[in-house]
Amino acid sequence: MPQTGDKDGPRTLQTVSMASQVLMTLKELDGAGVTELATELDISKSTAHIHLTTLVENGFVVKQNGRYELALKLFAVGEYVRSQNPLYRHGKDQVDELADKTGQYVHIVTEENGRAINLYQVKGDTSVSGTYQTTKPQQRDYLHYTASGKAILAYLPEQRVREILNRHGLPGRTANTITDSEVLFEELENIRERGYAYNDEEEIEGFRAIGAPLQTPDGDVLGSLSVSGPASVLQGERFEETLPEEVINSANIIEVNINMSNRS
Amino acid sequence: MPQTGDKDGPRTLQTVSMASQVLMTLKELDGAGVTELATELDISKSTAHIHLTTLVENGFVVKQNGRYELALKLFAVGEYVRSQNPLYRHGKDQVDELADKTGQYVHIVTEENGRAINLYQVKGDTSVSGTYQTTKPQQRDYLHYTASGKAILAYLPEQRVREILNRHGLPGRTANTITDSEVLFEELENIRERGYAYNDEEEIEGFRAIGAPLQTPDGDVLGSLSVSGPASVLQGERFEETLPEEVINSANIIEVNINMSNRS
DNA sequence: GAGTTTTGTTCAATATATGCGAACATATAA
């Protein structure tokens, strides 16, 4: 059958799509052997083999003690991609500064294909130490249960928000996670009125956050800046006045930095 | 002709190799349009187009204001790859600590396909501020003109070192860069005797470094740990005694951490 | 803001690269 029944929309190269799946499967499985991969993707061993060989030849996969694993080249490429990102380039210093000032976690987040990408994060020195950073950083990257994510959603065209919800849904995480789209839209309305977003233990029990959007002069969201920490610290006036102000301030500075760099 | 004249060694999927080239070309060009890419890779516009479309479908490329660029998904994948790396997992904390202690730059470096990969780096607070970090971090990643790189080469089997030299050569950077392979092999001998490597302005004028290998109990090199800073600071007893000791100490701790995690 | 050039996208046809299974090779287990 030509171009398998998939309703892929545009015509695509199946071999390349398979190669992409191979990469993502190696990520899922933390590396794999030929047979394992073939089973997982439901292809023949020979096909799995030639895919892996090709990816090795191109440096995206390495064969390490008998297993095929994603290569560090991907890390190098990824670093390049981040370094090209304007939000990262012009926001990094402010993140460092804000983390210093607040002592909490500070993140710069952006959105791609409806998912959150953590461009840069720093742990201020009064924020939870002792709580170990899990090795798998929570790259679970939904937008609806973080302050950064909601700050982005709030300033995205409603149409796009609906698309994202259809695509990714609103999975729950804690008792406070917003899992109903009507509730979410009300929340986004509140965020727009307020100018920044709260996360009140919606992702992790005991963790709160404040997130402000980063926008272009004509109102497009580029991403967001957030501060997060234990609910015991982010509370009272600090949570309602001081921190929001500081986050907004830093966000404004980043916005200015970006605009400056766009003038020639 | 089946499998074009290329002497690729093993049989590979040309479509996938082309897709890889597309990705790397987008990196080289900092993004490109369809025609530009087609010209660069000497393929038809339609082929370039379907490749790009496929990579977009798979999330590795995004179309941003009319140009195709590498997607942040690659950054996310790259972060995952790094997080899986034992050297990073068990070395990061030591890097932070050593940067604190010395006040200089500290790097953890490893090798892949004969090139250096900077797994993690931190700038201690007394190291050059004012000198701006260039936006393109010097991911030029040759092994022969850095302390980290030479520390790795010194403990790699000579056969592999020769392969690497054949593959990548010994391009010069400063007046001090070693560009002759015989000189390099002598230097590697010295490093083995000493137990650590020096970089005396071989990469950047005015910059020195000290690098120690990170090895498994049976002598395989996993990577290296290095401290670097201005030649005006890295000099005298500090350069010859104190810092080497501190680097070696930290390196040993990392080695132990890794071994611990391999038991059971 | 019409005309012109460049760039992006779609399509049908054909040659060819891809995916498969079977056979062989190598590694691991019993």
Place this chain on the structure above:
DNA sequence: TTATATGTTCGCATATATTGAACAAAACTC
């Protein structure tokens, strides 16, 4: 050692990638 699983190579049939040409949409130009 034999047995079992895993990895690798090969030839073949057929699905599929590449192409050029035609069309569409931008982007300049004046």
